[in-house]
Amino acid sequence: MNPLWTLVPPLAVIPFILFFGEKRKNLREGSIIIAGLVLLLINNGIYTDVMAGIPVESGELALLADFSLKLSAEPMGVVFGLLASFLWVVTTVYSIGYMRGHHEINQTRFYVCFAIALAAVMGAAYADNLLTLFVAYEVITISTYPLVTHAGGDGARKAGRIYLGILMGTSIGFLLPAIIWVAAAAGTLDFVPGGVLADAGIGKGAMAVLLALFLFGIAKAGIMPFHRWLPAAMVAPTPVSALLHAVAVVKTGVFSVLKIVTYTFGIDTVTVTGAAHWLLPVAAFTVLAASIVAFTKDNLKARLAYSTISQLSYILLAALLATVMSVSGGVLHIVMHAFGKITLFFCAGAIMVALHKSEISKMNGIGRRMPLTMGAFFIGAISIIGLPPTGGSWSKLLIAGGSLDSGTIIWVSVLMLSTLLNIAYLLPIPLRAFLRPDPDLQPGETATWQEAPYACLWAIALTATSCVLLFLYPRPLTELIGLIQWR
């Protein structure tokens, strides 16, 4: 199966979205769901091809004289592609309930930008070289910018400015020169197992600088101090925060880092040159600092945003440790965290739609009014923390195991400390919802169910169940990850 097909459904659905417009909402959203299912099928086709060992690649388009745009599938990309396309369908179902329940404006523009962003995510997932990855990366930035400024008010525009400023600024200021540096030094931008930089004649110090340029240039991965865009982007409607800022955008960031470490540097080159030595503390600092900041946030979406920043740096840490086990754990964590975090965001949106509450301090007792939502929130939280029986425990285990290979226990202790912090900032929310008395209720009165629209509930149920299923059946995923060629 040609990976170019993955670009077709999200792009082909745009005319339909525009054609149906606001007036025929059901048809508009129906067409998106069909496109999403088709995309999922295509990704599944690629998955079977890759599992069967059939090479999956597209033709080339010469963008520059020596470098061209090309797509091809390798296990890491298949994982990401499957993940994004599956969650696109789920998120569309969810946003049908959310956007209508919340009476958002400009819904057509919203869905169009969403579809473009998803096409670009597919491009990033199956990028065959750095140039393609960069192009997709920038298209994602630009197409999600209108989603952040969606509301159009002063606050949204300010947030949009921060969003575009940091993401574009770092990508042009750091990522682009890093790519051109690779092009000049190695003469190729292709992703090759084992990397292309081993014999490129770059010294140890320069290698560290190059890695840093990539790490800070990919601000979508949310490493401090370039993390500010993510909390700022939370002004966007919740489905955007859920899919784009828990899955598509941020995961493109960490996915790019993983891919660059594996296929451009090569994990051996990273360990041999010690390029990552002074970057590991930065990632570790981000893990801890973001957890602590999350602790102080009362706004639920802001807390989740900082939690995301912290979790992303787990993956960065895993990438920088550059052992087979840790990078595998990183890839797995992309999936596990995505399901956990999207569940949490869906719940946050559901609370907003049903009860119009966004502050954690006002969520006392809402568990009795929204038991399903808060139950799902609990599962999602456990998965983020990394406790069985949820998928998050597998990836955390792998990353922790990988970090022990590095010979020190510093990074393991960072992970464990952060797990404690996760418990401290996530678990009180469902506990508060279920155990504390509801201030809006008179004594003796029983709470009535006030759940979000059914579309929202279905989506929440699906992702929460997936968290558990991923714990029970991680096999297909781990087999796929096992196919990654490291050298």
Place this chain on the structure above:
Amino acid sequence: MSQLIGLYSYWIVIVLMMAGLYIMIARYNLVKKIIGLSLFQTSIFYLYITMSKVDGGTAPILVDDADYVYSNPLPHVLILTAIVVGVATSAVALALIVRIYESFGTIEEDELKSIEAAEPDA
């Protein structure tokens, strides 16, 4: 010393050129600026003509004389073109000055600048 005097023609070129340039920079009156520009251009014509002059040479006419000495005709031809260009430049410039005077009421650079500065952007 003899070289200095011998090359007197080039000295004239330099003096004319600098005088023209000075007028263009130092005078605020637009017409005077154009006078300076014309002077500047004229000095270049003079430079070309001087270059082409051969000692004792006359007009280049085809004769059956091996020792016939004549000046290089090409720069003369070039300068004919350049003179036309110079005249056209002056004409356009003067026409512009007329229009400027009509719409601003002055042709003094400093006054124009202060009028312009007072006008709003866009």
Place this chain on the structure above:
Amino acid sequence: MIDQFPALQIMVPLVAAPICVMIRNPRWSWVCAMVASTLAFLISIILLQQVMANGVIRYAVGGWAAPSGIEYYIDAMNAAVLVLVSGISAVVLVYAYRSVAKSVPAEKHYLFYTAWLMCVCGLLGIVITGDAFNVFVFLEISSLSMYTLISFGQDRRALTASFRYLVLGSVGASFILIGIGFLYAATGTLNMTDLAARIPDSESQRAVLVAFSFLTMGVLIKSAVFPLHAWLPNAYTFAPVAVTAFLAGTATKVSLYVLLRFFFSVFGKDYSFGQHLLNGVLLPAAVAGFVLMSLVAIFQNDLRRMLAYSSVAQVGYIVAGFSLATQSGLTAGIVHVVNHGMVKASLFMAVGCILYRVGHVHTPSLDNLMKRMPFTCVAFIISGMGLIGVPLTVGFVSKFTLIEASLEKGWWAIAALVLLSSLMAIVYVGRVIEIMVFRRSRETGPESSGMCEAPLSMLVPLYVLVGVSLYFGINGSATLEVAGRAASFLLGGLQ
């Protein structure tokens, strides 16, 4: 017939110009200009094809063979510039009809189109000729008509802008004339091929050096290289916007072509960049240009002036590419000449559409324009991204090659500064887009509601240019190949 195409390239607009004067009718003089411009465009495409297929074309004007006669000399480099100039002229002329009808009184239209044709003729002449003095003549033809075109602007400041351009431009042209004079004195020829051959052996190297300095200064003034750009911002701001679109796409580009021709073909790379100060002068000026002018552009409230300063900055990129004096650097510079020509022309055309409907282009009061003029805004956004250098636009192709070229030479700082100024471009373009698309209007007057798109005759040419630039952004190797061929021609010297 096809042998005469080099002459026809110039003759068609040159003959059409007086016909325009005789027609006097606004509509028919436009038709005349349109026909001439389209013919010139077709001819230039055929010439480019011939050059790419069969190599250099030499044409002896009037049958007088070089070096005594004037020779037209076409290689990959100037064939590409010919296509750029005549193509942009044809596209912008379609657009100009409505735009000019609104801003220039009807009784002057025929003069406007006459001046336009003369300007096209002059620009094409500069590019096509292989004779140094001929360059000067065509330069003055194009400049004089350009002064006239600029003075057609509605604002009375167009007159002073035009006058100041005239004074500076004439000085620049005079410098070129002096330079050519000294070259002739030192070598006794005006033919560029001959010059290139004779300069190294000339007895009076001092005269050659003087000629070199005067030519450099003159051309730098004409191409508005920082800090000799003073004439440009006002001229671009107050000229009729169709003229600005045309000039921004072609005029400075042609001067840059002259720069290339003299530095690389006539004097040779080793002379220009090896033994002389050009390395120390040109590169710093170019770099300071693109950094400072991008910075200045951020603070402009008039959209046209912002784009004008950005033009000076872009000229800086191009000259920076040239002054690397390597195959890849030259390729980057040349490709940016073409790419920026398209991008800036389409940006100014979009601005013209806004001007046509809204009546002003004061950036802070363009709020919510997206609702009223969606097509114009989309075109502006796409071209604006090209200016920033977002991937899949032409700007990315040229910036990538430029940075790669400077890294190849080991000049890290240049690469960093190019990126810095790209970041500034994000700020100044982003600011406009943000206001256009995302800011809700403060007052909801009758004019701010409902759609009022510019007329189709303006939108279609705008989208043609945007489409072409998108095509070359995605298929960048097409332009890069021509530019690379041109660069190797230039470095290899004239044959």
